Amino acid sequence: MAPRRRTVVLGTAAVLLLLLVAAVGGVVGLTQTDAGRALILRTALPIARAAIPGRLHVSGLHGTLFTELAVDSLDLRTADGKPFITTGPIRVTYDPRD
Numbered sequence: 001m002a003p004r005r006r007t008v009v010l011g012t013a014a015v016l017l018l019l020l021v022a023a024v025g026g027v028v029g030l031t032q033t034d035a036g037r038a039l040i041l042r043t044a045l046p047i048a049r050a051a052i053p054g055r056l057h058v059s060g061l062h063g064t065l066f067t068e069l070a071v072d073s074l075d076l077r078t079a080d081g082k083p084f085i086t087t088g089p090i091r092v093t094y095d096p097r098d
Contacts (some may be wrong), residue, residue, distance in 0.1 A: 067094060069094075074086070
């Protein structure tokens with residue numbers, strides 16, 4: 001292999017490896033940290049609120065999002081403010097391999 005071609009191949013491999021590490025780091029940062037889970041909650045709640053008539057409030061998202069998800073409380077009210085679903089802590093454990 002010519003030296004220039006080897007440099008191009010190694011440079012491309014290094015860039016692809018760096019992008020893979022950045023993507024994995026981003027997923028871990030979003031799913032394994034409190035700040036990341038809060039960002040996911042802030043992003044997903046407006047979408048869920050737009051799809052559900054009434055008012056939706058979700059407090060505290062915990063867990064790894066890959067095997068366990070815990071919500072401190074969930075409150076769904078009708079459009080006139082009457083409770084429809086109100087819960088305490090919810091914990092869901094699952095295995096993605098199943």
